[in-house]
Structures are given as structure tokens and as C-alpha cells.
Amino acid sequence: MHPAFSVIFLTTLSGVGQGLFLALYTGQLYSVVEVVPVEDSHSHYGVGSLIALVFLAGGLLSSFFHLGHPERGWRAMARWRTSWLSREVIVLPAFMGLVALYGLVHYFDLNPVLFTFRENFHVDLSLVIGALTTVVAFTLFLCTAMIYACIKFLQEWATPLTVVNYTLLGSASGFTLATVFAAYNQSPLTDFYAGWAVLLTLAGLVTRVSSLIRNSRIEHKSTLRTAIGIRHTKIVQKSQGFMAGSFNTREFFHGAPASVFKLIKWVFLIAVFPVPVLLLSLGMGTSAIAVFALAFVVQYLGLLAERWFFFAQANHPQNLYYQTV
Amino acid sequence: MTQLALVIDLNVCVGCHACVTSCKEWNTSGTAGYMADMNPFGHDPTGTFFNRVQTFEIGEFPNTETVHFPKSCLHCEDPPCVPVCPTGASYKRDEDGIVLVDYDKCIGCKYCSWACPYGVREVDEHQKVMKKCTLCVDRIYDRSLPENERKPACVMACPTSARLFGDVNDPDSEVAEAIRERGGYQLMPEWGTKPANHYLPRRRTRITIHEDELTRVDNPLNKERQLPMPDKDAPTLDDVTSW
Numbered sequence: 226m227h228p229a230f231s232v233i234f235l236t237t238l239s240g241v242g243q244g245l246f247l248a249l250y251t252g253q254l255y256s257v258v259e260v261v262p263v264e265d266s267h268s269h270y271g272v273g274s275l276i277a278l279v280f281l282a283g284g285l286l287s288s289f290f291h292l293g294h295p296e297r298g299w300r301a302m303a304r305w306r307t308s309w310l311s312r313e314v315i316v317l318p319a320f321m322g323l324v325a326l327y328g329l330v331h332y333f334d335l336n337p338v339l340f341t342f343r344e345n346f347h348v349d350l351s352l353v354i355g356a357l358t359t360v361v362a363f364t365l366f367l368c369t370a371m372i373y374a375c376i377k378f379l380q381e382w383a384t385p386l387t388v389v390n391y392t393l394l395g396s397a398s399g400f401t402l403a404t405v406f407a408a409y410n411q412s413p414l415t416d417f418y419a420g421w422a423v424l425l426t427l428a429g430l431v432t433r434v435s436s437l438i439r440n441s442r443i444e445h446k447s448t449l450r451t452a453i454g455i456r457h458t459k460i461v462q463k464s465q466g467f468m469a470g471s472f473n474t475r476e477f478f479h480g481a482p483a484s485v486f487k488l489i490k491w492v493f494l495i496a497v498f499p500v501p502v503l504l505l506s507l508g509m510g511t512s513a514i515a516v517f518a519l520a521f522v523v524q525y526l527g528l529l530a531e532r533w534f535f536f537a538q539a540n541h542p543q544n545l546y547y548q549t550v
Numbered sequence: 551m552t553q554l555a556l557v558i559d560l561n562v563c564v565g566c567h568a569c570v571t572s573c574k575e576w577n578t579s580g581t582a583g584y585m586a587d588m589n590p591f592g593h594d595p596t597g598t599f600f601n602r603v604q605t606f607e608i609g610e611f612p613n614t615e616t617v618h619f620p621k622s623c624l625h626c627e628d629p630p631c632v633p634v635c636p637t638g639a640s641y642k643r644d645e646d647g648i649v650l651v652d653y654d655k656c657i658g659c660k661y662c663s664w665a666c667p668y669g670v671r672e673v674d675e676h677q678k679v680m681k682k683c684t685l686c687v688d689r690i691y692d693r694s695l696p697e698n699e700r701k702p703a704c705v706m707a708c709p710t711s712a713r714l715f716g717d718v719n720d721p722d723s724e725v726a727e728a729i730r731e732r733g734g735y736q737l738m739p740e741w742g743t744k745p746a747n748h749y750l751p752r753r754r755t756r757i758t759i760h761e762d763e764l765t766r767v768d769n770p771l772n773k774e775r776q777l778p779m780p781d782k783d784a785p786t787l788d789d790v791t792s793w
Contacts, residue, residue, distance in 0.1 A: 291659060292658050293659075293660075294678055297637070300636075300638075301637050302636070303637050308661075310661050376664060378630075447667065447740060451737070453619050454735045460608055461606065463605040465604050466567075466602035466603050467602065469594070471596055472663070542668075543667060543669025544669075546621060547669070
């Protein structure tokens with residue numbers, strides 16, 4: 226498939242936003258049960274939610290560049306019963322609204338304790354909103370990934386690993402950003418976030434490499450034989466019916482030489498996984514913001530390459546019909 | 551349930567592209583707007599087409615055969631492009647099974663083209679919406695046309711009658727009979743899309759003849775030939791017998 230930058234930015238930016246929110250909420254959960262110190266509502270959760278919103282809004286904005294008619298974009302909410310894309314279009318703004326609410330409740334301290342259990346664990350309003358937002362965050366990961374995973378003849382995508390990878394890689398980049406944010410605030414949660422970011426990145430490494438191995442062994446179900454229905458071992462296309470370009474020759478092939486394709490795979494394998502893990506581990510205990518910031522930048526750029534590769538690797542069966550001018 | 555479709559006979563298609571040009575001609579003058587050609591005379595021309603004729607070579611020289619293969623929307627009975635559409639712009643008509651795009655609702659997200667394994671949907675570069683074969687829905691119901699012209703433009707244009715049009719679910723129709731009796735098949739059956747358009751295979755007319763059938767064992771001529779020719783001077787039957 227041809228990787229569109231609008232979709233690459235949409236999926237990576239909203240992944241960071243979702244991951245950052247999940248990091249903030251994980252921190253809050255741990256602080257409720259007093260495993261980690263309680264953070265400042267105003268500067269930590271309020272501003273943190275705002276940063277998550279900026280990333281989500283960036284993703285939403287870039288998605289409009291993918292459309293031929295952005296002004297009709299609202300129509301995309303119509304078919305949520307059948308279309309994962311439609312579901313994403315509904316869930317993304319809903320998630321943004323909930324993150325905004327979560328941030329506002331923290332920022333303006335509109336955070337009454339709703340109930341208390343075991344006498345010293347206080348469940349306040351933000352914790353309840355956050356729980357709901359967490360569910361929606363995972364739903365958004367599911368919707369985004371299922372857009373690709375539900376197309377059964379794009380065999381490179383049609384696997385549960387797609388959903389797992391989107392979730393883990395988005396969360397990992399979000400936790401890395403949370404580490405930068407916490408280091409900037411000189412928060413005691415810095416190492417907590419860094420630890421989670423390392424764990425999620427390593428988990429992502431396992432699942433992403435699994436999907437690479439799976440895809441390298443794929444046997445495509447469609448062949449020229451089934452495409453034109455002629456049973457012969459030797460079929461060669463002599464003409465695709467036109468000599469100029471068409472939508473079919475542009476949209477379904479990445480157009481990069483094989484060497485670039487291979488290079489990008491190694492770029493993302495190095496930039497998304499070992500480099501951030503190394504930098505995060507180095508930074509732990511030192512609160513060195515520059516190291517964490519570098520880790521995030523490298524990981525995000527690596528994720529752009531990862532998403533490019535994700536699209537480029539998918540081999541659409543329609544390409545069988547377009548092999549020779 | 552009615553399912554209008556094309557049946558394309560690969561046995562008689564000569565690859566003349568008349569269906570391609572007449573399709574473009576009819577549909578570019580349609581009410582839904584023209585099918586844009588960008589840079590038609592420039593460096594990198596591109597354009598929207600609903601129908602293409604491709605050419606494949608089967609086998610290895612000298613035992614090769616050329617197959618011309620017209621390809622347009624197959625109007626699947628279970629179209630994978632329809633449920634993925636987020637706006638409902640892509641739909642399948644209940645009354646005749648034609649898969650259409652509502653150009654006023656399409657947001658141009660291209661998702662349906664990803665979800666079509668046959669690559670028969672194209673974004674119109676000018677209108678920025680997804681376009682595809684309509685089975686000439688604006689022709690086949692047009693009562694101002696004589697009844698024998700209420701067919702898709704490609705069917706009208708085909709000089710070898712390689713394209714048949716009709717209801718594939720009506721067992722008595724020309725198309726259903728052709729599928730049934732001339733080995734009609736569907737493309738990429740592995741994805742369960744149940745394409746309504748069918749293709750009729752290439753067929754070589756061939757008689758199977760065995761060696762012993764070439765000479766008739768009981769050929770009376772053979773019997774005669776076995777006998778030596780009578781000598782010129784030998785008496786004839788007339789000389790030795792009296793009738």
C-alpha cells in the first residue's frame with residue numbers, strides 16, 4: 226500500500242496522546258493506593274492532559290488531509306454499525322472530550338471524593354472519569370487498528386497482532402513522553418514512568434518482531450491464477466490496459482526501491498526499541514530531561530518509520546492486475 | 551432477488567478496448583459529472599476509468615495463448631467495499647444488486663478502494679470522490695431509449711458480443727444460462743465476495759480422435775485392394791460366363 230503521511234501522523238500522534246493519558250492515569254491509580262507519591266493536580270494532571278489533547282488534536286487535524294472532501298468529514302460518523310473507520314471517527318473526539326474533562330476536573334480542583342474504601346483509599350471524581358477514559362482509550366486503539374486488521378485479503382494486516390502492536394507502541398511512546406514531562410516538572414514519578422516505558426517498549430519489540438516474522442512467512446492466497454481464473458502455472462501479464470498512470474498504480478504500491486524499504490525496517494527496529502530503552506535506562510535515577518527528551522524524539526521518529534513500513538509492507542491483491550504497462 | 555451483472559466471454563474477447571472507450575464516453579457525459587483526465591497531453595497523464603481491458607499470456611513459447619481480460623466492478627453479492635464505508639455513500643441496491651457510490655456523500659477517504667480486492671474503484675482527481683462502474687444505471691432504466699438499447703454502454707459497443715448483460719439470479723436469463731452451460735466462473739473466489747459478474751473460459755474446439763479411428767477396419771475398399779489386379783489378357787467375367 227502507499228503510505229499516506231496524513232494517516233501516519235494520525236495514528237502515531239493519537240497513539241502518543243492515548244499513551245500519555247494512560248501514563249497519567251496509571252500514575253494516579255498508583256498514588257491512590259499509595260505506591261507512588263501523590264502528584265499535583267494542577268501542574269501534573271491538568272497540564273499533562275492538555276499535552277495529551279494537543280497530540281490528539283494534531284492527529285485529528287492530520288486525518289483531514291487524507292480526505293478528498295474534509296468538509297463532509299462529519300458524515301463519517303454515520304455507519305458505526307459496520308465500519309471500524311466510522312467507529313474511530315466517533316471514539317477519537319469522544320476520547321478527546323473525556324481527556325479534556327479529566328484535565329479540567331484536575332486543573333480546577335473540581336474533584337470531590339465520591340467514596341472511600343478501607344478507610345484510607347479515596348476514590349474521587351477524576352478517578353472515575355479516568356477509568357471511563359481508559360476504557361475509551363483502549364477502544365480507540367482497537368478501532369484504529371481494526372480499520373486495517375479487518376481487511377482480510379490484506380494478509381499482512383489481518384491479524385490480532387496489528388491491534389496489539391498499535392496498543393503497545395502507542396502506549397510506549399506515551400509513557401516515554403510522560404517521562405519527559407515528569408522530568409521537566411521534577412516529579413518523583415519520573416522513574417516510575419520511565420520503567421513503564423521501558424517495559425512497554427520491550428513488550429512492543431516482542432509483538433512487532435512477531436508480526437514481522439509472521440509477515441515474512443505469509444503465503445498469499447490470491448495469485449494470478451485466481452485473479453483471472455485461468456488454471457495454468459505460467460501466466461504473464463502483457464498489458465494492464467493503459468500506458469499512463471492511474472489510481473490503481475499509485476495507491477497500492479509504496480513506490481520506494483527495495484533497498485529503501487529494507488533500510489526503513491532497520492531504522493524503525495533500532496529507533497523505536499533499543500535506543501529509547503537504552504536512553505530511558507540511562508536517564509533513570511538522574512532525572513536528566515535531555516536524555517528523556519532525546520529518547521522520546523528518537524522513538525517518535527522511529528514510529529513514523531514503523532508506520533510507513535506497516536503500510537508499505539501490505540501487499541494488496543489488486544496489484545496482481547497491474548504488473549506490466 | 552434480482553442481481554444484474556455482466557458475463558464476459560473470454561473466448562471471444564479480442565481485446566479491442568471498444569468497451570473501455572464507450573464506457574468512458576457514456577459515463578463522462580453523465581449526470582454525475584465527467585470522469586476527469588488530468589494532464590491528458592502532459593508529461594504524466596492520468597484519468598478515471600470504470601473499465602479496463604488487460605492482456606495476459608498463458609503458457610510458454612511456442613505453446614502460448616493470449617487472453618484479453620476486461621475488468622470492471624463485479625457488483626459482488628457480498629461486497630467488501632460497502633460495510634467499510636464510514637458515511638454510507640457506498641451502497642448496494644436491494645432492487646437490482648448494483649453497487650453504487652453516492653457522490654454527494656462520499657468524503658474521499660479511499661477506504662473502500664482498500665477493501666476491494668479487485669482494484670475496480672478509482673478516486674476521481676477532479677471531484678475527489680470514489681467512482682466505479684454503475685452498470686450504466688442511467689441507461690438500463692431509461693424509457694426514452696429503445697428497449698434493445700437499455701443495456702450498459704460496454705455491452706452495446708462490444709463487436710464480438712463478448713459481453714452479456716442480465717439478471718444472473720433468474721435461471722431462465724441469457725446470462726444465467728451462459729454461466730450454467732458454458733462454465734462461467736468468478737474471480738478470486740477465496741475471499742467469499744461472491745462476485746455477480748462472471749467470466750466464461752477460453753475454449754479450444756477440439757475433437758479427440760484415436761489412431762485406429764483414422765482407418766476403418768472394415769473398409770470395403772481395403773478388401774478389394776487386397777486382391778491382385780486381373781491380368782489385362784485374362785478373360786473377363788463376361789467372357790467366362792453366359793448370363
